[in-house]
Amino acid sequence: xxxxxxxxxxxxxxxxxxxxxxxxxxxxxxxxxxxxxxxxxxxxxxxxxxxxxxxxxxxxxxxxxxxxxxxxxxxxxxxxxxxxxxxxxxxxxxxxxxxxxxxxxxxxxxxxxxxxxxxxxxxxxxxxxxxxxxxxxxxxxxxxxxxxxxxxxxxxxxxxxxxxxxxxxxxxxxxxxxxxxxxxxxxxxxxxxxxxxxxxxxxxxxxxxxxxxxxxxxxxxxxxxxxxxxxxxxxxxxxxxxxxxxxxxxxxxxxxxxxxxxxxxxxxxxxxxxxxxxxxxxxxxxxxxxxxxxxxxxxxxxxxxxxxxxxxxxxxxxxxxxxxxxxxxxxxxxxxxxxxxxxxxxxxxxxxxxxxxxxxxxxxxxxxxxxxxxxxxxx
Ligand SMILES: *[C@@H]1O[C@H](CO)[C@@H](O)[C@H](O)[C@H]1NC(C)=O
Numbered sequence: 001x002x003x004x005x006x007x008x009x010x011x012x013x014x015x016x017x018x019x020x021x022x023x024x025x026x027x028x029x030x031x032x033x034x035x036x037x038x039x040x041x042x043x044x045x046x047x048x049x050x051x052x053x054x055x056x057x058x059x060x061x062x063x064x065x066x067x068x069x070x071x072x073x074x075x076x077x078x079x080x081x082x083x084x085x086x087x088x089x090x091x092x093x094x095x096x097x098x099x100x101x102x103x104x105x106x107x108x109x110x111x112x113x114x115x116x117x118x119x120x121x122x123x124x125x126x127x128x129x130x131x132x133x134x135x136x137x138x139x140x141x142x143x144x145x146x147x148x149x150x151x152x153x154x155x156x157x158x159x160x161x162x163x164x165x166x167x168x169x170x171x172x173x174x175x176x177x178x179x180x181x182x183x184x185x186x187x188x189x190x191x192x193x194x195x196x197x198x199x200x201x202x203x204x205x206x207x208x209x210x211x212x213x214x215x216x217x218x219x220x221x222x223x224x225x226x227x228x229x230x231x232x233x234x235x236x237x238x239x240x241x242x243x244x245x246x247x248x249x250x251x252x253x254x255x256x257x258x259x260x261x262x263x264x265x266x267x268x269x270x271x272x273x274x275x276x277x278x279x280x281x282x283x284x285x286x287x288x289x290x291x292x293x294x295x296x297x298x299x300x301x302x303x304x305x306x307x308x309x310x311x312x313x314x315x316x317x318x319x320x321x322x323x324x325x326x327x328x329x330x331x332x333x334x335x336x337x338x339x340x341x342x343x344x345x346x347x348x349x350x351x352x353x354x355x356x357x358x359x360x361x362x363x364x365x366x367x368x369x370x371x372x373x374x375x376x377x378x379x
Contacts, residue, residue, distance in 0.1 A: 035197075039206040041213035042267045044302035045086060046145055046309070049329045057148040060155045064332050065314065066325060066342035073318035073343075077246035078160050078260040079239050082149070083270055083309040085142030088134035101128040145308035152330070153312075160259040210302065211291055217301040218286055221271040229276035233360035235269070236276055239313060240350070240357060246315050247322035247346050267305040274311065274328075276356065278336035280304055304328070315346065322346040 038048045067073035108119035154161040246257035280299045312327040325343035338344045
C-alpha cells in the first residue's frame with residue numbers, strides 16, 4: 001500500500017513516522033534512540049545532529065572554538081541566527097495527516113484476508129491526536145530546545161553571554177506560544193522508544209522521503225536557484241554590519257562592542273543565508289532521478305536545519321587582527337574558499353564575500369521577479 005501511496009501523495013514524514021513508530025515498538029533494542037528519527041528533514045530533532053545531548057543536554061565542547069593555537073585570541077562578539085525549537089505541525093499539515101488517517105481507516109475496513117490486514121494493524125495502533133488548534137505552536141520540548149542551547153552557548157562564551165544577559169535578552173524574543181492544553185507527556189508517550197534495525201525496509205522508505213524533502217528544500221530555499229540565496233541579502237548585510245562594528249579598532253576609552261546579537265527565525269531564514277554563503281553546495285545537484293548517486297550528499301536538511309538549528313559567527317580579537325569562525329549546530333564549519341583555517345582573518349572573509357558586500361541588493365535582485373507568492377510554504 002505504501003509503495004503506491006508514497007510517490008503520488010505528498011505523504012507527510014511526520015505522519016509516516018508516527019505509523020512506523022507504533023508498528024515497530026515491539027522490536028525495541030535501544031529504547032531511546034529511534035533510528036528513523038534522523039530522516040525527518042527539517043522536522044528532525046536537534047539531538048540527531050548532536051547525539052551526545054541525548055545523554056546530557058548541558059554538555060559542551062569548548063574545543064569547537066578554534067582560533068589559531070599559536071596566536072593569542074579572545075572572542076569579542078557572537079552573532080547567532082537560530083531557528084525556533086520543535087513545534088506542532090501547522091494546520092495545513094494537520095489536515096493532511098487527518099486525511100491520510102481517514103484514508104487508512106477506509107482502506108483498512110475493506111474485508112479481511114488481503115493486504116488490508118496490514119493496514120488494519122496500522123489503524124489499530126494509530127490514533128490521530130493532532131488537533132487544528134495546535135497549529136504550529138511550539139511544544140514544550142521546543143522551548144527547552146532553545147533554553148538548553150542558550151545555556152550551552154553561555155558555557156562556551158562565558159565572557160559574551162552571561163546568565164544575566166541570557167535571561168534578560170536572549171530568551172525574551174522567543175514569542176511563539178507554548179503548548180498549554182496539550183500535555184507534553186502525551187507527545188512523549190507516542191514518540192519515545194522506537195529502535196529500527198538499519199536496513200529495515202522502513203528505514204529505506206524514510207531515506208527516500210527524506211530525499212524528497214531535501215529536494216524541496218534544495219530547489220525552493222537553497223542552491224537550486226540563485227534567487228533563494230539572494231533573498232537573504234538584507235540579513236547578510238545586517239550580519240556583516242554588526243561584525244564590522246564589533247571588530248572595529250577602538251580606543252580604550254570607547255565603549256566595548258555589543259557582545260552578542262541573537263537573531264531568531266525559521267528554516268527558511270537559515271537555508272537561504274547558508275546558501276548565499278556558499279555552504280553545503282555539492283558538485284552535482286540532487287534531482288528526482290539521481291537519488292542513488294546522492295547518498296553522500298552534504299545537503300541533508302535534517303543535518304543542516306533541524307529544530308533549534310543555529311549558525312554562529314564568532315569574532316575573535318587576535319594578535320594579527322580580528323578573525324571570524326563559523327559554527328553550525330555547534331560544530332566548526334569552514335568558509336568556502338577559505339578552507340585552510342577554522343578562523344581566518346576577518347579581512348580575508350570580507351575579501352571572499354566582496355562581491356556580496358558590494359552588491360547583493362535585495363530590491364534590485366528581486367525586482368520584477370515577484371512571480372506571485374504560492375500558497376503558504378513555510379516549513
Ligand atoms: C570537540 O570538538 C572538537 C572540534 O570540533 C572535535 O574534534 C572533538 O571530537 C569534540 N569532542 C567531543 C568529545 O565531541
